[in-house]
Amino acid sequence: MKLTVWTYEGPPHVGAMRVATAMKGLHYVLHAPQGDTYADLLFTMIERRDHRPPVTYTTFEGRDLGEDTAGIFKATCQDAYDRYQPQALIVGASCTAELIQDDPGGLAETMNIPVPVIPLELPSYQRKENFGSDETFYQIVRHLAQPMDRTPEVTVNILGPLALGFRHRDDIEEVKGLLYEMGIGVNVVAPFDATPEDITRLGAAHANVLMYPEHGETAARHLERTCGQPYTKTIPIGVAATHEFVAEVAQLCGVEPRKDLSRLRQPWWSKSVDSTYLTGKRVFLFGDATHVAAAARIARDEMGFEVVGLGCYNREFARPIRALAKEFGVEALITDDYLEVEQAISDAAPEMILGTQMERHIGKRLGIPCAVISAPVHVQDFPARYSPQMGWEGANVIFDTWIHPLVMGLEEHLLAMFREDFEFHDEAGPSHHGGHAPKPVEAAQTPERVEPQPETGSDVMVWLADAEKELKKIPFFVRGKARRNTEKFAADQGLSEISLDTLYEAKAHFAR
């Protein structure tokens, strides 16, 4: 038993719903109690989908339990087939139905439904949403895709994008564009907008582009094994990664790595002098492994930030994220405990968070600006405009998105100069954010948390009054960094008190 306040991932059947909802002509019959239908609103509200997810729930009740829940499942399955006439069915159980062991897959098999029926085994008490999406897509591919003749022209499949994904809709267009520039056609995009019939044609492609390993790696491996299709390992998020992706695809497909860089603005935007103020900004990264790994490289190599912490919530990818953290000289945070993430961010006192919707709220509480780089998503992560993360336009979008929460370069100087001005003052936050100004770090310390602080290390550091006062004169967006650097400096010097001199000695020590 584990106490959870907020979760990064839902149960595995929600992952299956994300695959089903992304596809067309597929229907999901889910053995689940009344109430589990809440998951529909994730798609209709957060993603603003204009159709109900193609999911029929048995919604059994307490009084059904002693009776024939298996019968309810069969009747529901038949009704769903008759009404929706799908090309294929997927059937499975939610957490509660798993306990009553009706075996939806076995039941459906006895029913002579004239289309493929794909049973899903998603262990709700061990695994989570991303496992559910990856496993569901794999099962669909395993049941429907066969080796077949390749298309005469060079084509690839695009694997992984699905419903409720972070910018999947627009990433598909960017990837298609990159392929088009090399003269490579797209055989099938799946699960997004694919039909079961499309899945049967997967084997015709020459290779697979795996966009999101979280949702498609098992399927890509299966296709490599059964259909001899190699798949891409590079995720084209960021300028360098996109160049590498083009090179990798060109090599897999035996074509020239042609690319059109006319739309790519990020490198100049990052080099131009206005961006100087971004240098060494301390950022903390948290999200799904794929987006965090891409963002870490962008942050360091393409924005000039300093990565002070990184981690992911999906344990399946703990190993690569630990290796990445090592490369960046930080400790990887592998956890799905929201409070633990909040603590780590608070301890690291970054100047910006690159995270999920959950970290956005942590940032709000701690007064730290945050840009969203990964699922879990909220309604605002589905903008009406084109806003990819991948490819050349993705690099441009990321530059804009990441600097938006920050105080602008020139404004930093003005804030330092006019700190005492009653309107243009320190605690008002970035001027282009209107009423949503972040609070200063100190004021946002949460009163509700009463976790005991260890009585060791820098926590017992005493700030003398004049040093504390001077610290307050430092603008809020660098104050956390100044406090942390000073305490680290003092600790290294074996000091337990921080005076005004210590503060300025530390400043000189860390000057760059």
Place this chain on the structure above:
Amino acid sequence: MNTPTSVPAATCRDAPILKERGQREVFCGLTGIIWLHRKMQDAFFLVIGSRTCAHLLQSAAGVMIFAEPRFGTAILEEGDLAGMADAHEELDREVARLLSRRPDIKQLFLVGSCPSEVIKLDLARAAERLTQVHAPHVRVLNYSGSGIETTFTQGEDACLASMVPVLPSTDQRELLLVGALPDVVEDQAVSLLTQMGIGPIRVLPAPRTAEAPGIGPNTLFACLQPFLGDTAAALTRRGAHHIQAPFPFGEEGTTLWLRAIADEFGVDDETFARVTAAPRARARKAIANASEHLNGKTIFFLPDSQLEIPLARFLTRECGMEAIEIGQPYIHKGLVGPDMDLIPAGPTISEGQDVDKQLDRVRAARPDLTVCGLGLANPLEAEGLTTKWAIELVFTPVHFYEQAGDLAGLFSRPVRRRALLKLEAAE
């Protein structure tokens, strides 16, 4: 004054009820925690459930309240399912950890879920045991918010009902208002009744455990919400007297609700008129403004919040709408009977749901406004139907005179918006 101006000859109370079973598109009772934990300020709601339960609470809350909330889910894991004794030990450990971290908690609700009920985890026994361990500082209660036992607002009913047996006894003649309403609305109700000389007035749930009301044979209680059947029964078992009335939505509903209480307390007509005249006039005026857009329009209620019948009464009688179908998850005539008495026979009254069949009826009827849950609203809008999502009715202050106009506004806004937008030309 104390009787409605027009009582229909044939009413919905006697109309046949269309009972359906099939896929129900409703929340489970856990959802009530979203508003209950804000109302009871020293209570914590610990769901014993699965990742699905935690995900539901998070999704239903819309990630609105990202402060560390006063609710959480103890997620059952593989090991908990194998050995029951272990599950109890684990629960004790999690509760001890929680209470040591949150010393402000005085009342802890162990909330049962679908999985905890299917594995027959005895939360009543756990609550008893934990009460002994943590007495006198914390009282531990339990109720079921599971989808196999409760729908949406029924969770509040189960929660309040679980509190009734442990409320102190009293012989005082007191009025008890039952149901968790926003403070601003509750204060208005108390103020109106106090001005009529009615008192003392107590509320369930009390904002803090120390203020819990007493119950006894001289307690008179009135429900503020139409989904509190089990709570009403539990109070009646303790000897309290239930004052039945239409629910206080709109000018007429509020007046009839207040009048029923006033009659029990012997308030004369003159006093009643003096206290209610001004707010009644204000309510009528505010409703008239909003109902301009609702007059003559048709409405279809899909079952969701249990407020459907009282709201249909308000919208048909005070806003000039015509109801095509009024669906409720379940119909408890002991509570909504007085509202049904005021709705003329005609609309289909349905109980339970087979959502696909019901949507077929919606599409055939093409109502001007469809009241439904969040999972259905956008798909129906995409089919050209105007919708009002029902969850807002539970989260927004809509009771009593001063909110009557707001209540009508919740329904008129989607209608006005559809008339306002000129998007077709642009497409």
